[in-house]
Amino acid sequence: xxxxxxxxxxxxxxxxxxxxxxxxxxxxxxxxxxxxxxxxxxxxxxxxxxxxxxxxxxxxxxxxxxxxxxxxxxxxxxxxxxxxxxxxxxxxxxxxxxxxxxxxxxxxxxxxxxxxxxxxxxxxxxxxxxxxxxxxxxxxxxxxxxxxxxxxxxxxxxxxxxxxxxxxxxxxxxxxxxxxxxxxxxxxxxxxxxxxxxxxxxxxxxxxxxxxxxxxxxxxxxxxxxxxxxxxxxxxxxx
Amino acid sequence: xxxxxxxxxxxxxxxxxxxxxxxxxxxxxxxxxxxxxxxxxxxxxxxxxxxxxxxxxxxxxxxxxxxxxxxxxxxxxxxxxxxxxxxxxxxxxxxxxxxxxxxxxxxxxxxxxxxxxxxxxxxxxxxxxxxxxxxxxxxxxxxxxxxxxxxxxxxxxxxxxxxxxxxxxxxxxxxxxxxxxxxxxxxxxxxxxxxxxxxxxxxxxxxxxxxxxxxxxxxxxxxxxxxxxxxxxxxxxxx
DNA sequence: AATAATCAAACTTTCGAATATTGCTTAACT
DNA sequence: AGTTAAGCAATATTCGAAAGTTTGATTATT
Numbered sequence: 001x002x003x004x005x006x007x008x009x010x011x012x013x014x015x016x017x018x019x020x021x022x023x024x025x026x027x028x029x030x031x032x033x034x035x036x037x038x039x040x041x042x043x044x045x046x047x048x049x050x051x052x053x054x055x056x057x058x059x060x061x062x063x064x065x066x067x068x069x070x071x072x073x074x075x076x077x078x079x080x081x082x083x084x085x086x087x088x089x090x091x092x093x094x095x096x097x098x099x100x101x102x103x104x105x106x107x108x109x110x111x112x113x114x115x116x117x118x119x120x121x122x123x124x125x126x127x128x129x130x131x132x133x134x135x136x137x138x139x140x141x142x143x144x145x146x147x148x149x150x151x152x153x154x155x156x157x158x159x160x161x162x163x164x165x166x167x168x169x170x171x172x173x174x175x176x177x178x179x180x181x182x183x184x185x186x187x188x189x190x191x192x193x194x195x196x197x198x199x200x201x202x203x204x205x206x207x208x209x210x211x212x213x214x215x216x217x218x219x220x221x222x223x224x225x226x227x228x229x230x231x232x233x234x235x236x237x238x239x
Numbered sequence: 240x241x242x243x244x245x246x247x248x249x250x251x252x253x254x255x256x257x258x259x260x261x262x263x264x265x266x267x268x269x270x271x272x273x274x275x276x277x278x279x280x281x282x283x284x285x286x287x288x289x290x291x292x293x294x295x296x297x298x299x300x301x302x303x304x305x306x307x308x309x310x311x312x313x314x315x316x317x318x319x320x321x322x323x324x325x326x327x328x329x330x331x332x333x334x335x336x337x338x339x340x341x342x343x344x345x346x347x348x349x350x351x352x353x354x355x356x357x358x359x360x361x362x363x364x365x366x367x368x369x370x371x372x373x374x375x376x377x378x379x380x381x382x383x384x385x386x387x388x389x390x391x392x393x394x395x396x397x398x399x400x401x402x403x404x405x406x407x408x409x410x411x412x413x414x415x416x417x418x419x420x421x422x423x424x425x426x427x428x429x430x431x432x433x434x435x436x437x438x439x440x441x442x443x444x445x446x447x448x449x450x451x452x453x454x455x456x457x458x459x460x461x462x463x464x465x466x467x468x469x470x471x472x473x474x475x476x477x478x
Numbered sequence: 479a480a481t482a483a484t485c486a487a488a489c490t491t492t493c494g495a496a497t498a499t500t501g502c503t504t505a506a507c508t
Numbered sequence: 509a510g511t512t513a514a515g516c517a518a519t520a521t522t523c524g525a526a527a528g529t530t531t532g533a534t535t536a537t538t
């Protein structure tokens with residue numbers, strides 16, 4: 001009942017990002033077909049697509065595995081996110097028209113709304129999947145006026161890799177929302193004010209915050225399946 | 240005899256980049272199977288991988304098409320290449336050790352060698368595929384000490400898109416090698432001297448040269464299949 | 479003449495069986 | 509005991525046929 005309606009490709013993709021399968025875990029179509037309610041062939045096809053996207057790796061005759069992540073991957077993803085988001089945001093702030101401002105405001109308010117809900121209810125798990133979508137939509141909209149599909153596509157790869165690691169390995173990811181709320185507000189305010197330097201600085205803060213946190217910390221604790229919880233379907237978000 | 244031994248995936252990939260199939264052309268497994276000497280199923284699998292990589296697009300029930308490129312795509316690819324190569328090169332120049340220098344020198348000399356051959360013989364077509372490989376190897380090696388697989392992967396996407404357009408749509412691409420030789424020399428010299436500013440400037444020159452050329456030119460003439468020629472197999476480059 | 483319904487051809491997707499490969503387990507050998 | 513070989517079960521890949529979809533041509537209807 002977790003994935004009856006959705007296409008296996010999407011289910012796999014979401015599952016890889018939100019920790020339904022662990023880093024480096026073997027993905028055997030035969031075994032997954034009941035779980036995802038389809039035949040092994042369509043699963044294989046979905047896996048081939050995801051191999052091209054870099055979320056899955058495969059070696060000839062050795063089948064598929066979820067891509068492995070590590071602290072290094074995370075640092076790389078954060079770094080790439082930073083480069084690309086700064087570049088795209090700068091272009092957006094220069095080029096964005098009135099409709100872009102409207103869209104950004106709408107995206108920001110949707111994001112702020114769910115962040116308030118999370119913060120007030122204290123129930124992170126209930127909202128995290130919706131929050132994650134709104135977070136993406138906010139960043140995507142911020143950059144959307146950069147007018148480069150290729151840049152956006154590269155960014156999405158980095159963003160997904162970033163999120164995959166964060167969900168799986170950073171215990172406090174999803175908590176301490178107040179901080180993130182402020183970060184998003186800073187980005188939004190600077191964007192609307194067309195304050196490029198301020199916006200880029202706010203982006204840098206936002207993207208590197210987890211690295212700074214762990215700078216002199218213990219090496220990230222690896223605790224079992226810290227975030228498979230995030231995949232429990234809300235099931236009621238149709239509207 | 241064009242692709243007997245190679246895996247269809249590689250043949251497709253090369254063919255898309257070097258103009259064997261045109262921008263937006265429909266790719267029908269049934270039709271291509273004789274040409275690539277395999278069954279349509281294997282082709283389908285290769286196409287799914289390439290869909291994930293962004294070289295092919297597909298819509299449900301409408302099959303596969305070579306990704307369409309345009310002047311805009313090219314500008315985007317050049318832009319992304321520039322951002323990523325500058326970032327990676329800067330890191331490389333800071334971090335690269337003695338072995339990196341050796342590898343870069345080797346790559347540069349291989350590239351310079353084939354560029355000299357092209358220049359002296361005047362026969363661009365004969366060497367272009369080998370040149371293209373050495374060109375890639377040079378840029379890859381230059382950036383290799385940046386120590387980020389994710390960044391390299393993103394770069395390769397931009398590089399391939401750049402090349403795809405250049406091969407297909409820029410008539411003088413492959414000619415006027417003397418210019419390119421100088422550009423590569425400038426990049427190499429600055430890299431070895433650890434002159435970051437100089438190296439980044441040389442990279443910018445190298446990557447944006449075709450855009451500058453066409454700045455006040457007529458819109459790029461679209462002349463039939465200007466570069467399918469590039470795919471004729473050299474067949475003798477085993478060593 | 480214009481629009482709608484029907485049909486067939488071409489193609490795409492899905493499927494499960496056939497084939498090949500891997501890695502493990504057991505057996506034989508030194 | 510340790511090393512190699514043979515056999516076996518699990519899984520990966522390939523294949524071609526079956527089922528479903530799109531497209532465009534033809535015929536029927538307004």
